[in-house]
Amino acid sequence: MRILLIEDDTVLGPAVRDQITGDGQSVDWVTRLDAAGDAMAAAAYDLVLLDLMLPDGRGIGFLKRLRGRGDVTPVIILTALDQVSDRIEGLNAGADDYLVKPVDLDELSARIGSVARRYAGNPNPIVSHGALDIDLAARTVHRDGRPVQLTAREWALFEAFLTRPGQLLSKAQLEGKLYAFEDDIGSNTIEVHVSRLRKKLGPEIITTERGLGYRLGTP
Amino acid sequence: MRILLIEDDTVLGPAVRDQITGDGQSVDWVTRLDAAGDAMAAAAYDLVLLDLMLPDGRGIGFLKRLRGRGDVTPVIILTALDQVSDRIEGLNAGADDYLVKPVDLDELSARIGSVARRYAGNPNPIVSHGALDIDLAARTVHRDGRPVQLTAREWALFEAFLTRPGQLLSKAQLEGKLYAFEDDIGSNTIEVHVSRLRKKLGPEIITTERGLGYRLGTP
DNA sequence: GCATGGCCGTCAGCTTGCCGTCAGGTTGGC
DNA sequence: GCCAACCTGACGGCAAGCTGACGGCCATGC
Incomplete structure (x- = not known):
C-alpha cells in the first residue's frame, strides 16, 4: 500500500514513516502542501496522512480541494488541534479518520489497517x-x-x-x-x-x- | 438506517438516542448485553453503538463474539476508557470506530454519517x-x-x-x-x-x- | 472438574522455480 | 580487424514456499 505522509514536524515525520514502513507499507514523506500536490499528481496513493498546520497553508483547504476534484483517496488527519470543531470540520471536509497528537504509533497502525480494509477495492491507476x-x-x-x-x-x-x-x-x-x-x-x-x-x-x-x-x- | 444503542448510562443513553433520532435515524436502546443479543437476533441493524462497561459484561467480549459469528455490522465503540490499549483492543476486535466519553453529540453524528456512507449501497452482493x-x-x-x-x-x-x-x-x-x-x-x-x-x-x-x-x- | 472438539500457531521435511553464474556468440567503436 | 562491452541460452544451488502433523488454548457440554 502506498501512503503519502504530509507532516512538517521533523521528529514526528520520520517516526511515523518508520512505523508504517515497519508494517510493510511504502511511504513518501513531504513537508509542504505544494510538494504533496506534486506527489499526488505524479503517483497514486492508497492513503494520505495529513497534518493540518503546514508552512504553506492549512491542510483542511488541501483536503477540500482534493475532494472538490473528485479524488476519493482515503485521508487520515493527524494534528495537534484537539478541538472538537476541528474534528467535525475535518470529517465534513471528507476526512476518513482523525488522530490527535501526541499520536500513539500502534494506534496509527491500527487505524491505517482499518482504513485500508474499508477502502479496499478502489481501482488502481x-x-x-x-x-x-x-x-x-x-x-x-x-x-x-x-x-x-x-x-x-x-x-x-x-x-x-x-x-x-x-x-x-x-x-x-x-x-x-x-x-x-x-x-x-x-x-x-x-x-x-x-x-x-x-x-x-x-x-x-x-x-x-x-x-x-x-x-x-x-x- | 436502524441503529442499536447499547449503553447503561441513564443520562447518556437518552441523550444519544435523541441526537440520532434528530438526524432522522431509527434507534433501539438497550442497557444490557443479553438484551442486545436478543435485539440483534430479532432484527438486522445497520450500525451498533457499543458501550464497553456494562452491567452484565465487557462490550469487547460481545464484539468479539459478534465477529466470531461472522457478523459484519458496523460497530462504533463508545466508552469512558480512554486508554490507548483499549482503543487498540477495540479496533482489533473489529470495531469500525471509537469515541471517548464525554462524547460530543455533533461529532457522534458526523461519525455515524461517515460509517453510514461507508457502508451504503451494497445490499448483500x-x-x-x-x-x-x-x-x-x-x-x-x-x-x-x-x-x-x-x-x-x-x-x-x-x-x-x-x-x-x-x-x-x-x-x-x-x-x-x-x-x-x-x-x-x-x-x-x-x-x-x-x-x-x-x-x-x-x-x-x-x-x-x-x-x-x-x-x-x-x- | 474433566473430557471433547475446533481453531490456530509452529515446525520439519519436502518440492519448486528464481536467479546468479558462466560460456559462447554478437555488436559497435576505433 | 580487434577488443571490449553486451547479449542470451543453459544449468545447478538454495531459498522460498507447501503441507501434514502436533500441541496449546479456549469454548462448550456433562
Whole structure:
C-alpha cells in the first residue's frame, strides 16, 4: 500500500514513516502542501496522512480541494488541534479518520489497517507505455492486453526504470537498487535481468547505451 | 438506517438516542448485553453503538463474539476508557470506530454519517468467482453449490483477496490485515492459512508469486 | 472438574522455480 | 580487424514456499 505522509514536524515525520514502513507499507514523506500536490499528481496513493498546520497553508483547504476534484483517496488527519470543531470540520471536509497528537504509533497502525480494509477495492491507476499497461500497485503488466508475469527481481528492475522515465541508469545504480549495497560486483547479473525483461516485455522496452548504462525506451 | 444503542448510562443513553433520532435515524436502546443479543437476533441493524462497561459484561467480549459469528455490522465503540490499549483492543476486535466519553453529540453524528456512507449501497452482493459464490455480508461461500465453512482467520484472509481482486498482496500486507499490530510474526502463518484456504476452496483460488506475495487466481 | 472438539500457531521435511553464474556468440567503436 | 562491452541460452544451488502433523488454548457440554 502506498501512503503519502504530509507532516512538517521533523521528529514526528520520520517516526511515523518508520512505523508504517515497519508494517510493510511504502511511504513518501513531504513537508509542504505544494510538494504533496506534486506527489499526488505524479503517483497514486492508497492513503494520505495529513497534518493540518503546514508552512504553506492549512491542510483542511488541501483536503477540500482534493475532494472538490473528485479524488476519493482515503485521508487520515493527524494534528495537534484537539478541538472538537476541528474534528467535525475535518470529517465534513471528507476526512476518513482523525488522530490527535501526541499520536500513539500502534494506534496509527491500527487505524491505517482499518482504513485500508474499508477502502479496499478502489481501482488502481494504470500507467501506459507503448503496448504495455502497468498497474504498479497491483503489480500487473499487460502486453497487448495479455498479462505478463514478472519475477521479484524483474519487478525491482522494471520499477527502477518506470519511476525515472527517460533517465539514464548505470549498471552500478541498478545494482544498488536491486541489491541494496552488497559491495560485490563481478558478474553480469544486470545484463541478464535486462535480457529477461526484454524477452517478456519487448526488445524496445529498455535501450542500451554502451559504456554508460540503460534507459527506458520511448514508447 | 436502524441503529442499536447499547449503553447503561441513564443520562447518556437518552441523550444519544435523541441526537440520532434528530438526524432522522431509527434507534433501539438497550442497557444490557443479553438484551442486545436478543435485539440483534430479532432484527438486522445497520450500525451498533457499543458501550464497553456494562452491567452484565465487557462490550469487547460481545464484539468479539459478534465477529466470531461472522457478523459484519458496523460497530462504533463508545466508552469512558480512554486508554490507548483499549482503543487498540477495540479496533482489533473489529470495531469500525471509537469515541471517548464525554462524547460530543455533533461529532457522534458526523461519525455515524461517515460509517453510514461507508457502508451504503451494497445490499448483500453475491460475488461469483469460478465455482465459488461468495456473500461477503453474510460471510458464506458455496463451492459448486455446496456450502463451505471458513474459520475466522480464513475469512479475514479470503476477504483481503476478494476486496482487491487481481492485486498482488505481500505477506507483510496480509500479516497486517490479519494481525493488525502484533509486531513480530516469526513464522509461516500466512503460508499455512493460504494452504488451508486452497484446500477448502480449490488449489487455483490463490496463486503464489515467489518472493512477492499472493494473488487471487483468475476464475 | 474433566473430557471433547475446533481453531490456530509452529515446525520439519519436502518440492519448486528464481536467479546468479558462466560460456559462447554478437555488436559497435576505433 | 580487434577488443571490449553486451547479449542470451543453459544449468545447478538454495531459498522460498507447501503441507501434514502436533500441541496449546479456549469454548462448550456433562
